[in-house]
Amino acid sequence: MSTGIGARVKRKEDKRFITGKGKYTDDIRGDNQAYAAFVRSPHAHARVKGIDIAAAAAMDGVIAVLDGKQLTGDGIGNIICGWAVSSKDGSPMNMGAWSALATDRVRYVGDAVAVVIAESPAEARLAAEAVEVDYEILPANAHADRALSKSAPQLHDNAPGNLIYDWEIGDGAATDKALAGAAHVTEMALTNNRLSPNAMEPRSAVAIYDASDEHYTLYTTSQNPHVARLVLSAFYQVAPENKLRVIAPDVGGGFGSKIFIYPEEITCLWASMKTNRSVKWTADRSEAFITDAHGRDHHTTAKMGFDKDGRIVGLKVDTIANLGAYMSLFSSSVPTYLYATLLSGQYNIANIHCNVRAVYTNTVPIDAYRGAGRPEACFVVERMMETAAREMGRDPAELRRLNFVQAFPHQTPVIMAYDAGDFDANLDQAMAAADVAGFAARRKEAASRGKLRGLGYSSYIEACGIAPSAAVGSLGAGVGLWESAEVRVNPVGTIEVLTGSHSHGQGHETTFAQIVAERFGIGLDAVSIVHGDTDKVQFGMGTYGSRSGAVGMSAIVKAMDKVEAKVRKIAAHVLEASEADIVIEGGQVKVAGTDKAMGWHEVGLTAYMAHNLPPDMEPGLKESAFYDPANFTFPAGTYICEVEVDPDTGETEIVQFTASDDFGTIINPMIVEGQVHGGIAQGIGQAMLEQVVYSDDGQLLTGSYMDYAMPRASDLPFFSVHNAATVCPNNPLGIKGCGEAGAIGSPPAVINAITDAIGNNNLAMPATPQAVWNAIQAAK
Amino acid sequence: MTKVTMIVNGKAVSREVPDETLLSDFLREKLRLTGTHVGCDTSQCGACVVHVNGRAVKSCSTLAVALEGAEVTTIEGLSNGELHPMQTAFNEHHGLQCGFCTPGMIMTSVDMVARYKSEGRKLTAEAIRTELEGNICRCTGYHNIVRAVEDAAGKM
Structure with missing residues (x-):
């Protein structure tokens, strides 16, 4: 059975996870381990007038009680947003100071003011409760529109x-x-609801300071350990990069929330130095709800105009985006360059204008969450398209088709240049798989049972493979967004690949090995993927924005190109042939058309023995590459959702969910389908269940799984997932990326289906039974 | 502090622990069996599920000292060398991504299949979804988890 590109290879990493041998951050115990507990503001907005630590410091097991004045006094810098977005008048964004431990003012419930380091987690928590903070409560606001x-x-x-x-x-x-x-002009007010990412593994940090050489090691739940090291070093001045090792071991999901560098990791590193102890902190779920960056929270009005034939002539969008109390690492880019640049959707639109005002509120900071800006754009465009079709009495699929971009490359009026796609193919495939032709009969049959049946489309596009460094640099990004890889062929022919991508569920240990094993004709077990350790991997920008395939794997391909070039030279020299005649296949390096060959392992051995190499060749067989993408990639597709609504209760059942995606080249369909399933589940969660709720004065009302509705197995159907691909012309494997599509494409499909069923376009997310029932009553 | 003795994965273990010690902490911190995970603090997510005397139990909501003499099986003790059919099915059907909820999912599912078998009830996909009410996965959308449990049910 093939294990190469396109093969449904079972995951190599599963064995440790299904036997309980995964190694997550909280499973790690440093020498001389102490534990941190944070003292957090119970108020959404208050002045800190004083902190009395005396009672806490005297409690059993307490090693230290540390506050923000000490932290800033030691020169630890403020947390920054690394993407500069300027206002239309040219003025720079107004970034408020954010200290890892607040010194004079707290701005959201959960803002940390002090930390207790103790011998056990229980002692640390008890003492944290005994820290007396004198607050002067200030008026607070949790709502973006206010x-x-x-x-x-x-x-x-x-x-x-x-x-x-x-x-x-x-x-x-x-x-x-x-x-x-x-x-015709369709006008809508649309809210994109506020969400909590909820990776199942809570964030955690184990900081280990070694006084003997002033060296720090941080084990942490990160999607991008090198970025963490860079930011911790360059901006927060925790330690120089050569004295700071960041390790992200097995990480239990991220969805964006583990990109950012949070107050807790900074504080643990600093506290480890202050106490000369290993310091561990692991969030409980309640703490995760008030510290992990939230997602979305957009309030938008939009107008879409059509000519008499149904062609879009213009789209005008005005959005207020809530960024919470402080600007998190990539927060500024999400409602701008990751949002407004996708407002052209899959359509030819000559005129687009979008205005975005980003605002502070007394809430948890908001940053990238699965899709990051692109779900918000897709929701605007696809809700507008469906609503416009209904208003104009046109078929929603045909209105889309009429406006689809047909020729590539296609330059939109909002920066993006779409490189490849076949939007008709995805729409056709989805419509066939969803049996749209049979929908009228199904609707009639449902009506006979007293149910309202509806069907909704969403034709999404996203920009992935983030991103060409010069392009994002010109837009204000503070980092380049290339990726790096190193391919080490050992003397026995086995291969280690060191990648700057990070796997926290994506299955890189399998898919990355597939492309290497296929390239050199060796077994999958002979290839190991190493990631997540700044001492091992030369550098990396990490995993988010569906970039590990399009960017991370491309870097591996570039490194493999260099390995292959050297292998050819060695083989040509040893086999006394021309380099051009060397072929690598089936574990052998051969001279084409002859019986002259070397085993793959013999090439490795030759390279390291160095007894018989071409003149001037360096020994060894190890190459590295940095790959900077030439363009974004543009995954696209059509999702069709079919629902049945009980008009008496508003309860909605998704009876069929169909996806047709174009992800470019697919390395492992099993894993890609899994990514789509998970993305759709999160999108359905957003559309029907999930909502972060704050009271007007900034108290979080959805701070646990008793209050925040996570999708359960019984909330979801099986998904019908299909693929109609065009190859991405801008990277060596033709990959577009698949990590976010499900979360981007599905919410409008769900809401379009429910609104079709109930005959009322005015329905906000999440479409709970109560919201649906109210919408049904309003339409009567 | 109370001394508690229980059989964990077939071996008798004794530890002196504070009375408030949860079984999840006892397993993770005292015995260093870190395959049992804690993903919430309200007994909702099910990442901590283990078997106590053959029944699925949320170890985050169970006091260790209440389990004197009990037989506890964790994910680490589910198989002896050969993988359990449920473990194999999760791999075969791609029923896991980040792996964090997986130990609890597998332990819950093993209990589920055994219960339905002993009661002579048919375990449909719909029943599996209902039975997984107390186990949350954020990665897979449950599609492949349900397929894995269906498959394993036929092999157990």
């Missing part, structure tokens, strides 16, 4: 009116003109 009002409390002195930036993209005047001349 943040800009004159009466709203001000969070940061350098952000008047709580405005972080007032940004725009596209030609406003031309768009207004196009809308003014439109035969």
